[in-house]
Structure formats: C-alpha cells, structure tokens
Amino acid sequence: MKAYPKVSAVAIALAGIISLPALAADRINLDAPTIFAANAAQSVISNDAFVEGASFVAANGDEIVRIQQTYQGLPVFGESFAATKNSLGFMTAFTGTAISGIDKDIASVEPSVKANTAVSTLASEWQHEIHRIHSPQKQLVVWLDAKDVAHLAWYVSYTIYGSNPTRPMGFVDAKSGKLLDSWDGLNHAEATGPGGNGKTGRYEFGPGKRYGSFEVRQNGSTCTLDSPNVETLDMRNRTSGGSVHSFTCPENTERQVNGAFSAMNDAHAFGLVTFDMYKEWYGIRPITQKLRLRVHYDSEYENAFWDGRQMTFGDGKNTFYPLVSLDVVAHEVSHGVTSQNSNLVYRNQSGGMNEAFSDVSAAAALYYLEGDFNWKIGDRIKKGSGAMRYMDNPPLDGKSIGHARDFTNGMNVHYSSGVFNKAFYLLSNKEGWDIRKAFDAYIKANQVYWTANSTFDQGGAGVYKAAEALGYCVNDVVDAFDVVGVTTGARTGSGCGGGDELPVAGFNTSVDGLKVAFNNTSQFADSYSWTFGDGNEASSMSPVHTYGAEGTYSVSLSAKNSLGEDTKSLNVTVVEKCDDGGNGGGGDANAWSETKSYKVGDIVTYNGSTYEATWWSTGARPDIYTNVWKKVQGLVVFADCPPVNDAPVANFSSVVNDLTITLTDSSTDDKGVVSRTWSVNGSVLSSADKVVNHTVASAGDYSVVLTVKDAEGLSSSKSVTVKVGSTGGCAPAWDAGKIYNTGDQISHNGKKYEAKWWTQGQEPGTTGQWGVWKDLGACN
Template sequence: MQATLKKGAVWAAFALGTTGVQAASRIDIDTLVSKSDAMLAKGAPTIAEKLGLSNGDLKTLHSQTLPNGKIITKYQQLYRGIPVLNSNVVEYRESSKAAPSLSGTVVQGIAGDVPAATPQLSSPAILNLAKSKVAKSRLEEEQVQLYVYLEDRQAARLVYLVSFFLPNGKQPSRPFFLMDANTGEVLQQWDGLAYAKAGGPGGNTKVGQYEFGVNYASLDVSNNCTMDNGSVKTINQNNSTDNLETAFQFACPRNTFKAVNGAYAPLNDAHFFGNATIKMYRDWFGLSPLPQQLVMRVHYAQGFEGAAWTGGSIIIGDGYNRFYPLVSADVLAHEISHGFTEQNAKLLYRSQAGGMNEAFSDMAGEALEYYLTDRNDFKVGVSITKTVDALRYMDNPPLDGRSKIHVSDMLPSDSVHYISGIYNKAFHLLATSPGWNTRKAFEVMVDANRLYWTPSSTFNEGACGVEQAAGNREYSVSQVSTAFNAVGVNCDNYKWLVEQLYLAYTGRPGEPAGLSLWTEHLQAAAAPKKLAQFIEAYSSNPGVKAIVDRFAQNPESLALYPAEPAGSYDGLITAVFQNAFGRPADAANSALWSGKLQSGQSSRNLAPIQILADALTSRNADRKNDALAAGKKISVSLRFTANVNEPAEIAAYSTPLANSKARNMLKTVNATTQVQDFVPAIDAAIADIVAKH
C-alpha cells in the first residue's frame, strides 16, 4: 500500500516547565533518536531545569561507563525529597558530543495534587496498619518507603510501599501493600516472596555426586573453615525458621555435613553457587548484585519445598516429595538476582512487571550456568526436580503445562511465574541468535534492569529498555527487536501499530518502505502507540483521522471489504473476522457490530481496527482464540517485513501479485502457530514473491 500523506508535520511541543498550579501528568522523554538536542531547553544549566523540574528533584542512582566510552547515568525523580514511583531519567554522554541526550519519564505538576509533602500517617503507623491485615506476631525484614504515586488518569498522591517477611513454617510469605499515606487505604496488595578453600561433596541422586576442589573449584571459606568469606555467609538453619546469625563451621579441610533427601551436602552446594553468582556479577559487570553480604539459610524449616529471597536473605528448603534440596546453580542465581532487581529496577512482583522480575532471575540462572560451563540447557531447576524433568523450559515454556510463550496467550489470572515464559523465550531466542551468546544476552538484560526498567514496567516498555541497552553496547538492536517480536512483545514504537493497521485493512504484512513512512506520519501526528487509544484519538486528532481514512479508502482495503447496500454491514463484519481471526463472525458478534455500525458508534472506516482491538483487549474466554490468532498474525507480519531486506526482495514486494501471496501466507497463521517455527514459511513466501517478480 502506497502512503500519500504529506510530510513535514512536526512533533508536538515538549512541555518544558509549568505555569501556575496544574494537575500532575506523566511526560515521556523521547530524546534518544535524532531529536535530543532540539528538545533540550537551550541554556538550562541543569538536567532538572531542562525537564521543567526544580533543582534537587533528580537524585543520582548510579552511573555506568561502557567499553565504548559512553557514560550512562540513571536518576530518580523526587518531589520535595520524596521519590516519585516509576519516574526515572537516563542521561547519555559521549565524548564526541557536548550535550547529553535523555530518556525516561517525569511527572510534572505534582504540587497541584500534593500540596503538602508530609503524610498524615507516619511510617510506624502505616506499618502497624499493614501488620493488622495479616494478624501475625512474628515478622522479619520490615520495610516502609514513602512515594509519590500517579496512576493512569488519576491524581497524584502520597503512598507507602510496605513489606515484611512472615516465616510461617512450610508456607512463608512476603506481603506487599501499596497504601494511601493519608487515609491508610490499601490500593494494591500482593505476595512478593520471590522463590524458586575447602572441599566436600555436592549434588544429589538425580545428577550424581561431584566434589568441590575436584569437579568444581574449592569452597571459598575462612581460615577456620567457617562459611563466611565477607561476600557470602551460609547458615545451617537445622530445619528451624528462627533468624539465626552464626555461619556454619566444619572441620577442615572437607565438609560432608549433611546428607538429606537424596542430596549429599546441600550446605556445600549453596555456599559454592552463591559465591559463584557474586563472582559472575563482579567479573562481567564490575558490581555486586547486592549492597550487603549475601546470607543463605540452608535446611530452612521442615519439609519446605522452596527457595526464596526474603528481602534480606535467601531461605533454602530441603524439599520433600517434589524437590531435592533447592541448592542448584540456577536456583540460587535466580534467588540472588531477585535481590539485584529489588535494588535496581525494583520491579513489583505482580502483573507484567512481576513476569519480568521472574524471567530476569531465570535468565540469571542460565547466565551462571554459562559462566561456569560455557553451555546452557535452558531448563530451570532440572537438577532438583523429582517428579518432572524441569521446573520451567526457557526454550519452550508451554512444556511445563502452564507457562506462556506469547503475549496473546496471557490471561488476567495468570501467575507471574507463568507469564515469565514470554520473556524467557525472548531471552532464549536472543542468546541463540547469530553473533550472540548467553553472556551478551544477559548483559543487555542487566543494563536494562539497572537503567531503564521501573517498578511497574510493562513487557513492551521493558523491551524498549533492552533495545536501548543493546544500542549502548553497539550490539544489534534489530536482533533484540526480532526476539521480542516473536513472542508478541514490541518496544513502544509504531512498528506494532503499523502492522496492526496493515492486518486490519489489507490482510497482509507491511512493506519496509510503508512501515517507515507510516511511522513518520504517526510520529508527526503525535498518535497514541496503542491501538485502543489510537482509535479513541480518531475523533479529536486530525492526523490520526487522516491515517485511518487513508488506509480504509486504499484500493486493497476496498477490495477486501467491498461496498454493500446502505444500512447493510454483514459482509463487512464477516470479512473483518475472516481477515483478522481466520473465522466467520458468529451470530452474537455479528449482531453486536451491526448494531454499532447502525447506531454510529462505528463506521466502515473504523470497524476493521475496532473489531481487531476489541479482540486483543477482551477478557472474555470466548475471544481468547481470536486474540491469539490476531497476535500471531501481527508477530508473523513483523518478522516478514523485517526479512524483506534485500534489494530484490524489496523491489518484488510491491505488486498486487506479491501482496496477494503475502496475504495468503498470513491466512495460514492461527491461534496455535508458533512464530519461531513459522520462520521457514515466511522465508519461503518471500522467495516465491521474488521468483514470480
């Protein structure tokens, strides 16, 4: 489809500074690509003033110097000394450029919603109120932090983020509360418990026995064989849940204490792999994953089948029927890396941010395997499971029967452990891409965690951070995009939206030139990047209306949805369902959309994207397959467009015959299609298009 809108429209002005008292609003700082210098206020002496903030409103979190000399600094936005939740600024400096560029988000106009920065409830009062919700007397690792919080389309307010650890025998938990700092109202609540030179034996009856000092390096202990070397302290809990403090000590030079539940000496495994994780972070990134000494509590509780980061230490059970003692390399790196995430991105353990949190820890487990052995199995917990082969499968997440592999598979009720499969698969695809390995893939994830992810990041926002991290290291950004696109995740640019428009109105993938040009028009119109919001803007944004109308009136669209007698819409509705979901419209949906069209809630120009958006955002179980089918078609479209990259391919994909062949290929994609497995069909379709040109 040839785009004909006039070029030359400019980006909407960036709101620098505030005038008077206004309601709080979140502002995206999109200055990474070509426009950074133009968007910075000239002459402003500080970064804060460039962003319309007061001096002192940005606090340096950390700075990172990359091998190419680029210096990246992450800042936390403050309001009268209080951190603003999910508001961070990242600054980029290169020796060749005098002015820095910026990315991230800031909240402006907070004073209009929060005139007083002192909450009515104190930290002790809010902690006691949160404690009363769980009715437990013994609590550990109590944490309270005051924030400014801005929810979508609501006013900013002061909130407390409260958490503590409940030992509770075999079922420990770590409740989190997001509470209004003035009223004590619980806004959100969730369980954030993140689980999963001496010698001696290690291993278990599943993987066999090995010897530290022979098969692995020696155990790093003190001179008197105490498992405390400054970096790691390993404690024998002896099946207690008490908060013990004394590191385990054994008779030098070999520890054999104690065999349990099929494992030969879990204390040895825990101490070794805990130290190995610390060393991996130091060797690869020059930093420690935790700001304090790592404390590991082995033989925790009686029959505890888990391992967990409590906010201050790792508790490790001996397992029972389902698990051997949970002291494998990947499990321990997983738990330690929950601590890393808590210190950096602070990803909340819920929704998509929770899925990213879990996935990052799974990635760390594979990174440690690669650090120790130069190879990976991409299986989580394979050496400690009794009843199944592995706990999770990063190369094929659905093998465990519950994990998701594509965003269109997700349900609102899904656990963070199961939606983590989406990021896990993207990591596997990236780590095995040409020119990549597990270390490089983990490097960009660590950088994204430190610099770009925020507590409530979505999958798409997280992908943007990984792409930025790859660009900073001069790694292939396009390969990062390809890995995420394969699982239905896309950086919040316009590529995904353009492919949705092509699917809805032409039934085929976009061509590279069209993708580029329509992206420019969307940018010029300052169009929303999400389809539902894009549709909402149709009536108020002339640029959005022009784009939609141009797609709808294109000859391809008119051929796909031919004219009908006045007041008749059955043909249109059936064709849209067939095109987007691969099935005819059922009676209920046919009646629904016919009513919307007749009442003016929809139109022939809008209906294709409205019907598509309705399926993609629906929570009704009967629309799940429609969402899956459409999501897979869009992912395949992105891969198809990316693979049309040779001059002969670009020239060939420009005729009605080529469009028809691409459309026929996309018709074969359905709810069960695995995008990565479909790549040969994509390449075959492109080759056929070139051959027939």
C-alpha cells in the same frame, strides 16, 4: 524576591494555549521527538529533582545513567528515565518517561500518619498479628496511582515466616492513613566436600575436582561457611533463627538430606559463583550487602525464596531435592539484583519480567561456570524427568506462556516469565550472540531502563536501548522479541555492521555559551567525520566542541559504511555568556526566568534553544506558550545582562478590635508597589490605602484579599481568613513540632491564639504583644 509563575490575562486570552489542569501529575514520553519532551527532562535536571542511579559505559564512551525522580527530596516510586552523560557532564538523549506537575496533588511532604501506623494498616489488611512480623521496612515516597494522581505515601513491607512464608508490600497514604495498594512481594523461588543429589550424582568441590574449592573463614582448625561476600546458615529445619555453619577444616561433609549429599556446600559454593559472575563480568555486587543464604529451612519445604534481605532454601520432599542447584541459587540472588535496580513490582507484566530476569541470570551463571546451558531451569533438583521451566519452549511445562498475547491479568508471574525467557533464548542464539552478550543487554536494561511497573513492551524497549548503547545489533533484538509479541524499537541497523543499508546522517545540538554538544542520530553507519566550521574536526560519534569566538558556524557530519556516505549540515550560532556582576543571574541573565516580565522583541534562551517574545508575558514557558514566544535559529546571548523585573510579593497583617479589622499592607517589590486593592468577602473596599480600618456587621469568618501591582503591571495577591469576635470553642492544641501559617488557630493553657505569620516552635503566650501569636481570649 520570588513570585509564583503567572501569565497576564491578556496573554492567555490571545495565546489560548493551556487550560486549567486536572488534579493529576503529567506523564511525558521522553522518546517523542518534541521540544516539550526534551525540556521536561531538562527541567528535572536543572531543578535537581533527581538522584543518579546505576550506570554503564556505552560503546562510544558516553555514560548511560538512570535518573531517579524526586519531589521535595523524596523518591517518586518507580519513576525514572535514562540519560546520556558525556565527558563534560552534559546530560542529553533522554529516554523513558518523566513526571511533572506533582505539586498539583501534593503541597507538603510532611506526613500526618506515622510509619509504624502504616505497617499496622498493611498487617490489618493481610490479617497478620503484629508480633508475627519480621523485618518491617518503611520509606516515605511519592506514589502515583493508576490515574497518575500523586500521593504522599508510606512504602511498607514485612515478612511472615513459617510453612507458607509471605512478604506483604504496599502503599499507605501518609495523610489519610488509607491503604492505597498491596501485594505479596515474596520472590520464590576455600574448603572442600561433596555436593549434588540423586539426579546429578555426587560430585566434589576441591582441587582437581569437578568444581574448585570454595572460600570459607578459618579460625584454627574450625572453618565456617562464611566469607567477605557470602555466608551460609543452617536453619536446622526451623523457620527462624539459624547460625552460620561450622565444621572441622578443610572438608565439610554435613549433611545428607532428601537425596542431597551436602546442600550447604552447594548453596555456599554456588552463592560465591553467582557473586563472582556479577563482579567479574560487570564490576558490581549483586546486592549491596553480604549474600546471606539460609539452608534446611522448615521441614520438607519445597521451595526457595528472596525476602528482600536474604535467600532461603528448603530441603524439598517428593517433587524436589534440596533447592540449592546453581540455577536456583543464582535465580534467588538475582531477585536481589532486581530489587536494588529496577525494583520490578512482583505482579502483572513487571512481575513476569522480574522472574524472567532471575531465570536468565541462572542461565548466565551456568554459562559462566560451565560454558554451556541446556535451557532448563530446575532440572538438576527436580526428581524424576523434566524441569521447572523451559526457556526455549515455555509452554512445555503446561502452564507458562511463550507469547505476550497469552498474558492475562493476575497470571502467576512464574508462568508469564516465559515471554522474556523465550526472547532471551532467541537472542542468545542469534549469529554473533551468546548467553553472555544477551545477558549484557538484559542486565543493563534492569540497571538503567526498566522501572518498577514496566510493561512487556517497555521492558523490550529497555533491552533494545541497552543493546543500542552497547553497540550490539538492534535488529536482532527486534526480531527476537517480535517472535514473542513484544514491541521494542525500529530496525535501524545500529550495531549490525551496515548490512545492505545506505547510511543516513543526522544530528542535533545542545548549546551552552561557546560550548556545543553534538548528539549523533545517524543510522546504518560504521564511522563518522565532523567538521565544525572553525578549522577543527572530529571522528567520535557524539563530540563536544568549544569554539574560540562568537559567531555562526556551518557544521557538517559525514556518516559512512561500506556501501556509501551521507552528509548532514547545520548552522550553529554561539555567543559568550554575559556576566551580571554577581546580581543573581549567575552569569546567564539572558536565560528565561519564570518571574521576569517580558515584552515584545525580548530574546531569551531556554534549554539550549533561543526564543523571541511576540507578546507581553510573565511565567509563560517558551517551549509551551508558542503564541507568546517564537523559536529562532541559533543561540543568542546578551553581552550585557539586562535588568530583571521581579513580580511583587503580596503580604499583610490584620488586627481585630471588636467588629473592626485593621489591615496593614507589608508587600514588597524590587521597584516598589504602585497600587493595591482590598476586598472582604468578595466586596472591593473603597480605600486603597496602605492601612485600612474596616468594620463588619457581626462576628464570623471573613475572607480578606490584598492585590498589589508594580510599575510594569506585575501583580500578586494574598488571601487570609480573619476571625472576628467569638466563634466559640477551642482550637486544636498547640504542637511545638508543627508548622503554622498565617491565620492558623490553636489553643494553649486555656487560651485561643491565631498565627500572624509563619511560625514553628514559638510558644503562644510567651512572645508578647508584638510576637507571632495573637491572643483571642479564653476558651473551653
């Protein structure tokens, strides 16, 4: 049987280790070197409260993977952390932030508010008429507010097209219907033929031309700007509709607009270039669906945007030529990359990072196609001199910032992007670096380490961690971001070729039976040498070793570079797991259980560590309750699985006859209930019998509590409100799709009923005298 975690009053009094929790989830820094932090992440993994996101292979061959947290199957919006997964599937080396304690705020994930109602709530806040909205998106999530209080919420958005397009996004409480938060999430910003504009000059796409031919779909003599990965629509200066452009093969010459020779050719060809860059360099699609590019949007529209589904480009007017240069196309496409990975919220510092990633993607795309970049964004479409943004000197545009100290809340995300743009420029120009290498670190950070509401410092730390995993010099990352006022990590020399630092050896272990995963924490080392104490050796960075027999082994790691060598040794104890014969222990009965009763001297394992009980307890997690458990060296596993005592589960039913309540105990326990206590409205009844008759003075609601204990002192309680006599009026109507619990009252076909136990879909009045529904008489 199962029981909720408990600790005895004596254990709590003596341990004095925890106070009653506030109504807020707990945010745990996994980068802190504590057992509690490591166990918080392991708890997420062991409870399957996650889904794996994007991943990449580190320099040592391990897989670095994003762990998206979930709660009762729903995503926890913006909350993920990174883990290292070795060749055996072990997850270790967690980094980032984990969330626990959501159950303190959310008991049920059944929404009371419908998804469409949530969309209407958002539209009402933004004063948009329902008939004008396009592409409404709705997702049920768990969302944490600024105080880390968890809410069951609808994550909703939609798009309004027109001369001033917008994409409201927000969270609506799925219980109360209240709008919790909202913001504008609109991200601005083989055939042959001509391209270019009055500033770049006319150029040609085709064999032997400045740029190669671009891929199209051909049907007879008709070609369309369509391919397996990219399609380009001609909006014909409208804000809706549009169709894939067609022309007579093989040359598309349509059409000159605002000084550009063929905006559709540019958009389509550069969309293909962007797709190819992501595919060739990283083996990924920039977005999961086909790239849809909409050209000639509205009349004289001087902008471009990503609306969560597609990229849209205006023809410009006085300030810009049509906004279809490679940097602008790659910029908009890369908003899709961000939305499908870190999903950086488009405001505050995360919004500046969102814009910066699109800018660095634009730099990468030009470097991919042309092998060079001038650090100017939008200079090829801007009429006259200058550019939209200057990555090497962001303040040159008169609005952007180049240092984190200049950021202010509410700042335009295009201007705050200068911080990460400048860092990218500095990193790309470090010795041994280039645009491709710096982009490696940025995209891996976006895929795995950044989260929806990352700050500049958290984002910089993500780039640092990505560089470290890739084997790149982390000192260069620290130095580049230090110039723009962003904290990233320590100058450990990792990936920097040793330099002038002596190596420092270090490691920790994760033990599972006879199998041990070694996590290398050495610094300034170029090579490693392991001895496992059983005659076996290894030279990989973080090996996994399985011992042939139980015992304690002396493990040594030597870390070396050109200047010297350092050695670290630890004793590791391994014992084979027990086999409980299929009685529920899963072959690991010595692992700590939240429902088991432990006495002084009991030995358990929890998340790779071993603990000995110093006091009686139940539900006291070993890594938290340090006055109940003490940590001991090595791993000890029982040869024979010890018997497990589970706490009882209290349960009872009630029948009302006039003013008399008949209470019947139906509690269960693996070894039998030995005592019980009944109380009504706080007063303990004199009888402790299994069946008790209690007469009350008058009609009303009475709180009945049953507490039961087993032979080893474990207890459980259940409380039910019992209604005696007529309390007037009808209850809410019965709903076949709703879940009802013990004591819930409803009305159906002119009668009032009370649920005797949990039920769903059983119609009142059809289940008979012994059914789930108790007939309380007529109501009106």
